[in-house]
Amino acid sequence: MPGPHGAKDIHKNINSSTCALSACSASTSTELQPLMAPISSTHDKTAENGKEENPEKPRSRMQRSRSCLLKAISYFAGDMQPFAKWMQKQFFLLQLLDWVLRGAAQVMFVNNPLSGLIIFGGLILQNYWWALNGFVGTLFATISALIMQQNRGAIAAGLYGYNGILVGLLMAVFSNAGDWYWWLLLPNIFMSMICPILSSALASINSRWDLPVFTLPFNILVCLHMVATGHYNHYFPQVLIQPRSQLPNLTWSEIDVAKLFRSVPVGIGQVYGCDNPWTGGMFIISLLISSPITCAHAVLGSAIGMVSGLALAAPFEDIYFGLWGYNCVLACIAIGGMFYALTWQVHLLAIVCGFFCAYLGSAIANIMSTFGLPACTWPFCLSALTFLHLTTETKKIFKLPLAKVTYPEKNLGFFWNMKKEEKKERAEQEKEEKERQQRATEQEMVLSEKEQLRIHLEKMEEGNVDCSVSESDSERSLDSVVEDTGSKEEVKELSDLDQVIYADCA
Amino acid sequence: MPGPHGAKDIHKNINSSTCALSACSASTSTELQPLMAPISSTHDKTAENGKEENPEKPRSRMQRSRSCLLKAISYFAGDMQPFAKWMQKQFFLLQLLDWVLRGAAQVMFVNNPLSGLIIFGGLILQNYWWALNGFVGTLFATISALIMQQNRGAIAAGLYGYNGILVGLLMAVFSNAGDWYWWLLLPNIFMSMICPILSSALASINSRWDLPVFTLPFNILVCLHMVATGHYNHYFPQVLIQPRSQLPNLTWSEIDVAKLFRSVPVGIGQVYGCDNPWTGGMFIISLLISSPITCAHAVLGSAIGMVSGLALAAPFEDIYFGLWGYNCVLACIAIGGMFYALTWQVHLLAIVCGFFCAYLGSAIANIMSTFGLPACTWPFCLSALTFLHLTTETKKIFKLPLAKVTYPEKNLGFFWNMKKEEKKERAEQEKEEKERQQRATEQEMVLSEKEQLRIHLEKMEEGNVDCSVSESDSERSLDSVVEDTGSKEEVKELSDLDQVIYADCA
C-alpha cells in the first residue's frame, strides 16, 4: 500500500472554452504559438497570399514535412479547440468522455483530452483500483454539475471534473480498508457530487477578487471525509497519520542521490497521489503535449520542493516519496505563466512562490497530522492564492483576467497583443499630440504673418510704404500660408486684407 | 447532568419585522397562507363584495366556526405581526419581554413570541439553572444591542437575542462546576453582551454576499470561553472532551429501535442543548404553531442526521443522544424554505444539505475534540452558508433577498408573486411585440399601396392610363388606407398625389 501522506491534488483552471475570443485568437495564433498551432494559421496566410502571388512555390521537401508535422501537432497540443468544436456535434456519451478526460488533465491546469488519456494511463500503471475511483469521481462530479445546471462552457473545459478525480483518487489512496473495498464507492460518489456545489460556492467568494478556486473543494471534501470517519471507524477507516514526536534520523552520508533525482518525477506523480516514477514520467509527457511552459515549470517546481526539503532537514524518505514536490509543482505552474503572463519577473516570482509553498507545505503537514490528516494540496492553494492577491506598481507582473486564462503560450499571446495595442495607442496619441502641436505652431505662424500684414497695412495707411514691394511680399507670404495650413478661410481673410492693400496702393 | 457534547444551537433569521412590505403582504395573504391569515383577508374581500352583492349570505354554521378558528390562528401563527404592532405602544419592559421571547425562538428561525414562550417552557422542563442562564443571556444580549444602538427592527425581531440564549444555555451545559454555580453568570453576561458586537461585525462581512450570520457569534463565543478556561481551571472548569483513540464498540444486534426513533425529537431538543425528548416535543409544537413547513423540515433534518450517523458507523449512544441531529435540523430549516423559496428542487437540496451537514458535523466534532471543544453549531453554519453561496443557472432555486426573508410560507408567497408579475410582464412584452409587428406589417402594406399609386401616377404621366379607372381605384385605396392606419399625414400626401392625378386627368 502506498504511503500515508501520499500526495494528492489539484486545482482549477478557468480557461473556459467559451472565452476563446475569436478576434484575438486569430491574430494571436499567427504570432505566438511557435509550437502549437502555427501551421494552420500559416496555411491560412499562404492560402490568402496564394491568390495574389505564389512566391513560396519552390518549397523543399524538408519544409513540407516539417509543416505537416507542425500541423499534426496543432491538432493535439494546447487546449485542442478544433477537437472540442468537433465534439459538440457528437453523441452525448462521447462528449461526456471528452469532459471527463479534460477534467482529469485540469488538475494540472491542462485543458486537453489527450493529456487526460495519458494521465489515466499513468494511473492504471500505478493502481487499477485507484484509477477506477478517480474515473468514478470525475464522472459523477461532471454529471452533478450538469444536474446543478452549472455553466456548460466550464463543464466542457473539465473545470467541474478535476476536483472529482482528486476526491476519488485520494479517498482510495488514504483508505485503510485495502483495495477493491467496493463500499468505498458510496462516499466517493457522494463527495464527488458535492464537488460542483462547493466549487460554485467558493467561486462566488473568490470571484470577488477574480481568483480561481483551485483545488479547494477537493481539499475540503477529502479532509472532511477523512476526519469524519478517522482511523478508528468500522466502515471507512483511514490510514493512521500521527504528528512527529522525536528527532528523525538524518545522516547525510546515507543520502541516495539516484532516489533524490527520481524524486522529481515522483513529485509530479504525487499530484495525483502516485509514487511510481514512471507514472510521474507519463504525467510529464502529458504536460509537454499540451504546453511546454507548463511542463518546464512543473519540473522546476518539483526540484524546488526537493531542495527545500533538504534545506529544512526533512527526513529523506519524505523527499524520495515526493511529498515535498507536488505542491510546489502546482504552485509553480499556476504562478509561472498560467494566471500571470510569463515574464522574467513572473518567472522569479514563481520560484519564490515554490519555496514559500514548500515551507507552507511542511507547516500544514505538521498541523494536519495533529488531526490525522494529510496536507492534501492546501499549501498549493494558499500559497498560489496569496501570490495572486499580490498588488504591485510594476507592469511586468500582469495578472490575466480570469476569463482570458487558457494556457501559458496563449496567455502570453494575449499579453503581448495587449501590450502591442497599448503601444500603438500610445504612439497614435503621441502622433496626434505632435500633429496638434505642429498645427498650433503653424497657426501661430499664420497669425504672426497676419499680424505682420496688418502692421504693413497700417504703415501703408500712413503712406510710408512702397506699394510694389508690399505686393510681392504679401503674395509670397500668402502662398506659404496656403501651403502650410490649407485653411481656406484664413487665406480668404488674408486676401481680403491684401485686396485692401492693393486697393490702397491702387 | 446531560452529556458533554450536548448539542446546542441556532441561527439567524433576518425576517426583520420592518421589511414587511405592505403591498406584497396584502396580496400574498389572500393567496398563500391557507393556514395563517386567510380569514382576515377573506373578510376584507367579502366586505367589499358585500357592497355590490351578497351572494355568500346563506353561510353554514360549519363555515363560520371554521373561519373563526382560522382567524384565531392568524393571530398567533407566522411572525405575529399584529401582536408586534400592538406591542409597540406598550410599556418598555413588556416590549423587552417580547423581544427576548422572539429571540429565544429565532434560534429556529422563528419570529414568534408564543413559540419563544413554549421553548422557555421546554427549557424549564429540562433544567431550571440552564433555563435561567438562557434567559439571562437573551436579556443581556438584547440590552447590549440597545446600548450599541443597533437596528431597532432587528432587535424587535429577536435577531440580537438568539445568540445570547445559546451562549447562556451552552455555557451552563458545558460548565463542569455543577448547577447553581452563581459565578458563571459573570462570564455569561460578558459574553452575551459581546454577542451584538460580533453579530454586527460578522454581518458587515456576510452582507457582501447577502447572507445572514446564523449562529456564528454563538459558536465563536462559546468556543472562546471553553477553550480560554479549559478543563483544568480553578474558576470556570469545562467538561472534559477528548478525541476518540480506539475503535468504538458497535454491535448491530444491540441496537435499540425505540431509542433510535426517540432520537428524532431529542435531536431537535439538542438545538438548545437539551436531551429530554419531551422538551424536543415542545420545541416541535412551537415550530408547528409558527410555520408548518419549518416544522416538517426540522423533523426531516433530525431523521437525516440519525440515518447519517448509522451510515458512518457512529456509536449508538451519540445517535440516541441527538448529537447527529441538531445541526441537520437547522440546516434543513435554513435551506428548505427559509432562505430559498420552497420548490421541489430546493426541497431536494435541503435533503442533500442535511446529509452534507451530518458528514461535516462528524468531521468538526472530531477536530474540535482535539481542543476539548464540542462541535457547537459550526457544521450547520458552514454547510448552510456553503449551500446558500451556490449559484446556478436554473430559476427553480431562488435565493430570497435577505431583507425579504420572513418565514417559509410568506417567502413562498413573495416568490409566487414575483413569478406572476414576471409572467405578466413577459405577456405584456409579447403583446407589445405582437402589436408592433402587426403595425409594422400594416405600415408595409400602406407603403406598398403608396408605391402602387406612384407607379400608377408614373404610368399616367406617360399618358397610357384611363383616368376614370384610376380615379375610382385611388379613391378606394385611399379609404382603405385611412381605415388601416389613421395617419392623416400620409393620407394627405396620398391625396396630393391623387389631386395631381385628377389634375393630370383633367
Added chain:
Amino acid sequence: MPGPHGAKDIHKNINSSTCALSACSASTSTELQPLMAPISSTHDKTAENGKEENPEKPRSRMQRSRSCLLKAISYFAGDMQPFAKWMQKQFFLLQLLDWVLRGAAQVMFVNNPLSGLIIFGGLILQNYWWALNGFVGTLFATISALIMQQNRGAIAAGLYGYNGILVGLLMAVFSNAGDWYWWLLLPNIFMSMICPILSSALASINSRWDLPVFTLPFNILVCLHMVATGHYNHYFPQVLIQPRSQLPNLTWSEIDVAKLFRSVPVGIGQVYGCDNPWTGGMFIISLLISSPITCAHAVLGSAIGMVSGLALAAPFEDIYFGLWGYNCVLACIAIGGMFYALTWQVHLLAIVCGFFCAYLGSAIANIMSTFGLPACTWPFCLSALTFLHLTTETKKIFKLPLAKVTYPEKNLGFFWNMKKEEKKERAEQEKEEKERQQRATEQEMVLSEKEQLRIHLEKMEEGNVDCSVSESDSERSLDSVVEDTGSKEEVKELSDLDQVIYADCA
C-alpha cells in the same frame, strides 16, 4: 533565555505619510494638538497678526521659553513630518535608516523614527542577538518592498517594516538553537522578504472593508516557520510549547504584588517579545514622545490584561511574564483613538475590546499550544478587526477612513473639523430655511395687502367710498409694503392699482 510564549507582536498603521491633507492639517494643528505642534502654527498666526498689529509684544520670558520648548517638541513628536520631508532630499541609505526606524515603531502604530531609535535601544538592553535579528528583519522587509515596487509613501512610513522586525525578533526569541546561531539569519531574511508580499495580499482582502492588515503577516509567517520546523528539527529547532494537562497551582497567598505591578511595563515589552521591565519602560517613553493618547492606552491595555489574567485563574507566572498584557496593549491602542476618533464611547469600547482580547488571548494560546505554537498577536489582530467591523447607528463611534489615519491627536483633529463643518452646513441650511420661511411670510403679507387694496378698489367702483380717505390710506399701505419687501415690481403693480384708484376718483 526568556520564556517560550514570550509575547510578540504588532500591527499596521496606515497613516501613509502621503495622505497628510495639507488643507486639513493646517487648520487642525492650530486647534487640537496642544502638545504636538501648536507653536509652529501659533507662530504662523502671530506672524500674520504681526503685520496688522502687534498686541502680544510684551511677552514674558516664561512664555518665550515655554514656546521654545513646545517648538522643540513639535519637531520630534507626532509623526515627525518635517523630518520626513527633510529626509526626502538625503542620501538613500539615510532614508532607508529612517524607514527602518519608523518600521520598528510602527509595531505600536507610531510613525516616528525617534521612537524607533529608543525601541532599538530597549531591544539592545534586552538582548544583542535579538536586536540584530530584528534589525535584519526590518531592513530586508523594507528592501523587499522596494524591489516589489510597493507604494513609496507606505514604505517611507515604515508600514512594510513592522512585520519584518517582529518576524526577525520572534524567530530569534523562539529558536531553541541558542543565541548567535548565525544560520538563523537565512530563514529570517527569507521570511522578512516574504512579508511585503503577504502584506500586499492581505491588504487586497482587508481593503474591501477599509481595514488595515495589522500584524497578520507576522503572525502567519512566524507560525509558519515554527510549525514547519518544529521542536524536533536538526537545523532550526523551536522551543517546546505544550498544552496544559493538569490544574495549575494557584495559591492567592503567594501572590507577589510588586511583580504584579511590574507586569504592566513587562506586558508592553512583550509586544516585542521582551521580558525586561526596563525595556518595557523605554517602550513607554517612546510612545509618550510620539503620542500621549497612545501611551495612555498602552498602559491601560496592559493593566486590563493583568486583571483579566487574575479573573480567569491564569498561573501567576504567566501574568508576571506579561503574556496577558501585550495583546491588550495593542488592541487598546488600535481601538482607543487610532482607527476610531477618540470619544468617551470609543474609550469604553477600547476597554471592552481589551477584555475581549485578553479572553481571546487565553483561548488562542491554548489552541496554538496544541501545535507547539505561541499565541503571537493573533488575539490582537482578531479582536481589533472584529471591533473595527462594528457598525452602529450612533455618530459617537466614528471610524476614520484608512487613508486619513495618522496618530490619535491628529485623528481627533480630523474628526472635530469634520463635525464643525457639518455643524456649519447644518446651521447654514437652517438659516436658509428660516429666511425662506420669512420671505414666504412677507410674500403672504404683501399678497394680503394687495388683496385688501383690490377689495378697496372694488368697493370704490361701487362708488361708496370717499376718495380722499382712500388716497392717504393706499399711500401709507404702499410705503409699508416697500419697507417690508423692497420688491419693486409688486410695488409697481400696486401703484398701478392706485393710479387706477386715483383716476377713478378723479
